[in-house]
Amino acid sequence: MSTRWLDAEELATWVRLVAVTELLPSTLDQQLRRDASLTHFEYLVLAMLSEDPGHTLQMSALAQRTNATLPRLSHVVRRLEDRGFVDRTRNSTDARATNAHLTEAGLAHLVDSAPGHVEIVREKIFDVLTPEQVTQLGAITTALLDALDPEGRMTGHTIGSHRPSSKE
Amino acid sequence: MSTRWLDAEELATWVRLVAVTELLPSTLDQQLRRDASLTHFEYLVLAMLSEDPGHTLQMSALAQRTNATLPRLSHVVRRLEDRGFVDRTRNSTDARATNAHLTEAGLAHLVDSAPGHVEIVREKIFDVLTPEQVTQLGAITTALLDALDPEGRMTGHTIGSHRPSSKE
């Protein structure tokens, strides 16, 4: 079967999409590293833990919510534990599982750094898009995620997730 | 000034956008590493070189087109040179500059791997979006790039670039 190449509009869009996926993460990382000594991914880990009522999630659940592989998460949580932001305990009902828990210090650090983070997200994303574009982007990202992660293994949208949460 | 938090729709969109910027690169990397022993970024370097008539670009120009920092590019080009896909020569008119040049072997490797790459781009992106969504995404990414890279330092849209090219 012969290759279906991209037409001009698709190509231009693709080039810019690649640029965005390259520049957005580094922009977020820079701001957070400078202002909060956190990677964007580390921030995400703390944020997801903070949304759980008990500030505790099993490693595999946390991996889903942060779109991470388990090895990656394991390394990051160990570092966060070294800094006192998280602690790990064995799950009592399933001895294989590990519970990651946000400490007071971790929560405090998250609360401190959230405003600066939200500010840059506004500035770089939502302030430059019209409300219609935000809605469009919502639909587009939903479609893309379905393709990129069909079973919702990472984003967990098969188990009734996607609930809006108190803050990012 | 108090923080302007994200509303529910913005938050949901943001979470998915982050997921896409996390999953898309790893998806591309996996496919290219498996089928072509190339990083997506390495592929991009070869592709950008292939679009120049002389298959040659100055390092700084190449860095712009690939949204990369110069140190990063320098390391990658050295590795590509070790594999025989690229060679580097001093620019004759400006002795500070380095010209990166795509070799025959490099071009051949690129041509071999292009169909597989385009295929996954279609499958994960354009096949799951409607034509209207592609147009919308084009406008959205343009707005985002203006915010993420105002001077167009990376993407070079101040110097009349953005020309559609023969292939990605």
Added chain:
DNA sequence: GACCAAAGGTTGTCAGGTCAACAAACGGGC
């Protein structure tokens, strides 16, 4: 109740990226 495949995590190793320091060449001002 003993196996045995699968689930859940951790660890080690290696490759790739970032950042800061450095070197060399250009170019404008005087």
Added chain:
DNA sequence: GCCCGTTTGTTGACCTGACAACCTTTGGTC
């Protein structure tokens, strides 16, 4: 025509992420 700030690029040290190997526990199945 000399200086000095800028541009251009490379290098090395450090850090993070990916991948594979491994270990333990669980939950059938026989």
